[in-house]
Amino acid sequence: MKDELVKLDDLGMSEEELFSHYDNNELESEKITAPRYSYWRSVFRVFFRKKINIFILALLALVIIFSYVYPAIVPYDQFVNLSNYEAWHLTPAKAIERLGFSIHTILGTGGSGEYTFDAVWFGARISISLAFICALINMVIGILIGAVWGFSKKVDIFMTEVYNIIANVPYILLISVLVLIFSPSFLTMVFALTVTGWLGIAYFIRTQVIIIRDREYNLASRCLGTSIFKIAMKNILPFMTSVIVTLAATEIPSYISYEVFLSYIGMGLKDMSLGKLIFQAESAMVTPGWQFEFWSPVAIASIITVVLYVVGQNLGDASDPRTHM
Numbered sequence: 216m217k218d219e220l221v222k223l224d225d226l227g228m229s230e231e232e233l234f235s236h237y238d239n240n241e242l243e244s245e246k247i248t249a250p251r252y253s254y255w256r257s258v259f260r261v262f263f264r265k266k267i268n269i270f271i272l273a274l275l276a277l278v279i280i281f282s283y284v285y286p287a288i289v290p291y292d293q294f295v296n297l298s299n300y301e302a303w304h305l306t307p308a309k310a311i312e313r314l315g316f317s318i319h320t321i322l323g324t325g326g327s328g329e330y331t332f333d334a335v336w337f338g339a340r341i342s343i344s345l346a347f348i349c350a351l352i353n354m355v356i357g358i359l360i361g362a363v364w365g366f367s368k369k370v371d372i373f374m375t376e377v378y379n380i381i382a383n384v385p386y387i388l389l390i391s392v393l394v395l396i397f398s399p400s401f402l403t404m405v406f407a408l409t410v411t412g413w414l415g416i417a418y419f420i421r422t423q424v425i426i427i428r429d430r431e432y433n434l435a436s437r438c439l440g441t442s443i444f445k446i447a448m449k450n451i452l453p454f455m456t457s458v459i460v461t462l463a464a465t466e467i468p469s470y471i472s473y474e475v476f477l478s479y480i481g482m483g484l485k486d487m488s489l490g491k492l493i494f495q496a497e498s499a500m501v502t503p504g505w506q507f508e509f510w511s512p513v514a515i516a517s518i519i520t521v522v523l524y525v526v527g528q529n530l531g532d533a534s535d536p537r538t539h540m
Contacts, residue, residue: 334487336515345474353413360417393410467523
């Protein structure tokens with residue numbers, strides 16, 4: 216079948232009706248059709264994709280509730296059973312038998328008849344508060360100084376010398392000396408853990424900044440006259456969210472460990488922290504029938520540190536944009 220030419224007159228339509236001008240909008244043509252992307256929504260989507268994270272997060276919520284809400288509702292009385300010598304050093308079974316079944320007696324009693332359950336959570340509140348305050352101070356100072364440290368060569372020369380001097384002094388020794396010089400109070404412990412604690416974080420951030428500081432967009436920003444501080448805050452740190460979250464996951468449990476260790480060797484807080492409880496129950500560890508009052512704060516301290524570490528590590532993994540695909 217041969218193709219036949221069709222005359223415009225045969226269509227019965229004018230040229231204006233057959234041909235129309237196409238408006239080419241440059242702004243519209245540059246738009247890319249893509250699904251909406253929310254960084255933090257993707258982070259939580261990846262985080263909650265693993266069922267184990269839901270369990271760990273629920274366990275962390277339970278720990279926080281018992282550490283802060285429970286002591287506020289049920290005030291801790293260390294001498295509640297001091298006059299009743301039959302209430303001293305009781306295992307959970309004997310405490311329930313002699314004092315009745317309640318939430319207070321499920322972990323037994325201590326050397327003065329105090330309820331171990333109440334003492335453990337009262338001490339956990341102090342230890343967790345110390346860890347979070349120290350981590351917040353060290354992370355903020357370390358991140359800000361580390362960002363500038365890695366981007367400025369003048370700051371790098373000075374801070375590297377400071378780091379080489381201080382980093383060679385054992386951290387636990389420095390903390391011990393500061394605690395001995397000052398009275399071992401909560402604020403003293405915060406000062407001892409933060410006076411140089413930020414330096415290692417700053418050095419780590421400095422190393423990460425050096426890796427990405429000479430990329431093209433940072434060089435372009437410097438050519439346009441953007442300040443080093445603004446480049447560090449706007450161009451570099453947002454790309455290090457997953458690294459910072461992972462670093463915080465290791466820092467928070469470490470401060471609980473420092474507090475427990477210092478209290479265990481008799482150089483910790485005067486307050487009834489987890490470390491203080493472990494120190495006071497040290498003799499119970501080798502006394503038959505009394506071991507439970509020693510292992511209870513040890514177990515709670517271990518659970519808290521492990522849960523905080525696992526949540527932070529998994530959240531750090533979920534903060535990596537490469538896992539959002």
